[in-house]
Amino acid sequence: MTSSRSSLWLRMLWVAPWMVGLALFYAVPLAMSLFFSLTDATMIEPPRFIGLDNYAALARDRVFWRCVANTAIYAAVAIPLAMILSLWLAALLSTRHALAKPVLLLVFAPTVVPLVAASMIWLWIFNSDHGLLNMLFTAAGATGPNWLTTHGWAMSALIIMSLWSVGQSVVIYLAALRDVPRPLIESASLEGLGRFRRFVHVVLPTIAPAILFNAIIQTITAWQVFAAPYIMTGGGPDRSTYFYSHYVYDQAFVFQHMGYAATLGWVQCLLLAVCIGAVYLCWRRLGDLR
Amino acid sequence: MKAAHPTSSRRRRVWPWVNGACLSLVGLVFALPLAWMLVTSFQSETDALSPGLDLPIDRPAAIISQAHQNYRTVLTDESVNFPLLFRNTIIVVSLGVTGTVVSSTIVAYGLARVRLPARRAMLAMTVVAMLIPFPLLMVPQFILYAKLGWIGTFLPLFAPFWFGNAFSIFLMYLFFRSLPAELEEAAQLDGCSAWTCFTRVALPLSKPAIAVIALLHFTFMWNDFLAPLVFLVDRDMFTVALGLHFYQSRAGQTPWTLLMAASVLTMLPVLMIFVLALRTFLVSTSAFRHASPETRSTSPGRASTSHRTAGRGAH
Structure with missing residues (x-):
């Protein structure tokens, strides 16, 4: 630890920018947001204190419940799929095959593609008349659905698209898999454990921290999904892909209900915290099962 | 087997x-x-x-x-001036990345190596800042920036980063903690102040880590959609990501061929940097896990070896 000679004030200069930043861009906005959520503030009119009315209004807001349900469904399907897919890809890519490195690049590349550009690509692929996917369907003798304009299919399309960018979790799993001690695997195979049981009983427990890390990151991402549905479906058809963050954006900047949007923001924070807690508990249970 | x-x-x-x-x-x-x-x-x-x-x-x-x-x-499309949007994005991103790198490095070194009161509380606040969903912050931030007269300028997109960025600070903090303290202690015995220890000893060793935070922040800012959508008003000030959306959604049908060409242009800079700095990118994702104090305490030496293998495997 450095110099007890220099005065406390001088030493605090090191972290001063961040303390000012935290106060200015986090603490002040959060305090403002808490205040707004108790008012009927709009963009133009001065806020009027209305107590907990905004929070009470949530219970009656059917669009709010719709968005919560949509986001929850998306998270409940996309996260497990992404977890399984990325773990499988990492296991596959950790083999010493000549193709492993080039394929890793192809798997990771989509994660640096801007979401807006990715949305354009997938809009084109999911295009019902001329898109790549339905072209393949036709070639196979089937008729593809109208992906982005049909109830149910639109949500599936967004989930498929989200699986394209699992690269980050794959790389994290890959690093974790490299840490699994080789002697442990060898002794397990000497005891006659097959590939699958070796993976479940030896490899999975060792990479458990990486599983938790990925699950939490993906939960956070799922609750903030915005760009892809906003651009590709606009929340439709019939609000079936209307996600939580999209609703907050609309309430704040389209309907200009700043007070209500602030309320929605706090509830989002709360729901996210609950989901992270649930993920942690699931992870603990998974550890008990083995 | x-x-x-x-x-x-x-x-x-x-x-x-x-x-x-x-x-x-x-x-x-x-x-x-x-x-x-x-x-x-x-x-x-x-x-x-x-x-x-x-x-x-x-x-x-x-x-x-x-x-x-x-x-x-x-x-050459007149409704969306892509060359101008590229210029805008380069201005915003270079100012944001410079700010993040400079202040996050200094703050992280302070947290890692300088004796400060409430250090743990400051670290906890940094982690909490990483976890707060942006939709919660964007509403009050918009009103705050409007009061400051920042709406209609590039300031909301890059100025906050001059005060540090939670994720970059946390990564750099983990990195500085992983450096052997003996080096700086020796420098101190030679009469170096904390600041000279930072600039002469720690900084030259942290080039790879700085490259990681610069790259991650560059991709984040280049690709960001929601913040420009919320804070930019004037069409001449749009970033490319926003411009691409506008190009697609404007009145009149944009042909798919042109839309795909515009998408290629939008992602070209990030993809080029991705290919050039492949190794840094792939190590960066695992750096977070490897540098975690938990890994180091359970098995000393393991973190550094696995980091090396990860880097080799990624290349």
């Missing part, structure tokens, strides 16, 4: 083929969307809409002239 079963030697010959087939399939599926975008951006409108891969591969000159025409149409 040493011949525990009579079948295992045959199995050993089969597995590489199975893995190879799976890997090829995975590579194909992940590359297809990007390849399809590229192909469409080279096609004429009628070819793009007809089923099948309509690319005159036997006549490369025809492909090149069509590609040239598509990309030129995008770049």
Whole structure:
């Protein structure tokens, strides 16, 4: 630890920018947001204190419940799929095959593609008349659905698209898999454990921290999904892909209900915290099962 | 796996083929969307809409002239001035990345190496700042920036980063903690102040870590959509990500060929940097885990070796 000679004030200069930043861009906005959520503030009119009315209004807001349900469904399907897919890809890519490195690049590349550009690509692929996917369907003798304009299919399309960018979790799993001690695997195979049981009983427990890390990151991402549905479906058809963050954006900047949007923001924070807690508990249970 | 079963030697010959087939399939599926975008951006409108891969591969000159025409149409489009948007994005991103790198490095060194009161509380606040959803912050931040007169300027997009960025600070903090303290202690005995220890000893050692936070922040800012959508008003000040959305959603149909060409242009800078700094990118994702104090305390030395292997494997 450095110099007890220099005065406390001088030493605090090191972290001063961040303390000012935290106060200015986090603490002040959060305090403002808490205040707004108790008012009927709009963009133009001065806020009027209305107590907990905004929070009470949530219970009656059917669009709010719709968005919560949509986001929850998306998270409940996309996260497990992404977890399984990325773990499988990492296991596959950790083999010493000549193709492993080039394929890793192809798997990771989509994660640096801007979401807006990715949305354009997938809009084109999911295009019902001329898109790549339905072209393949036709070639196979089937008729593809109208992906982005049909109830149910639109949500599936967004989930498929989200699986394209699992690269980050794959790389994290890959690093974790490299840490699994080789002697442990060898002794397990000497005891006659097959590939699958070796993976479940030896490899999975060792990479458990990486599983938790990925699950939490993906939960956070799922609750903030915005760009892809906003651009590709606009929340439709019939609000079936209307996600939580999209609703907050609309309430704040389209309907200009700043007070209500602030309320929605706090509830989002709360729901996210609950989901992270649930993920942690699931992870603990998974550890008990083995 | 040493011949525990009579079948295992045959199995050993089969597995590489199975893995190879799976890997090829995975590579194909992940590359297809990007390849399809590229192909469409080279096609004429009628070819793009007809089923099948309509690319005159036997006549490369025809492909090149069509590609040239598509990309030129995008770049000279009057409703979306892409060259201007590129200029805007470069200004915003370079100012934001510079700010993040400079202040996050200083703050992280302070947290890691300078004796400060409430250090743990400051670290906890940094982690909490990382976890707060942006939709919660964007509403009050918009009002705050409006009061400050920042709406209508680039300031909301880059100025906050001059005060540090939670994720970068946390990564740099983990990195500085992983450096051996003896180096700086020796420098101190030679009469170095904390600041000289930082600039002369720690900084030269942290070039790879700085590259990681700079790259991650660059991709984050280049790709960001929601913050520019909320804070930018004037169409002449849009970033490319926002401009691409506007190009697609404006009145009148934008042909798919031009939309794909515009998408290629939007992602070109990030993809180029990705290819050039491949190693840094792949290590960066695992750096977070490897540098965690938890890993280091359970098995000393393991973190550094695995970091090396991860880097080698990624190259």
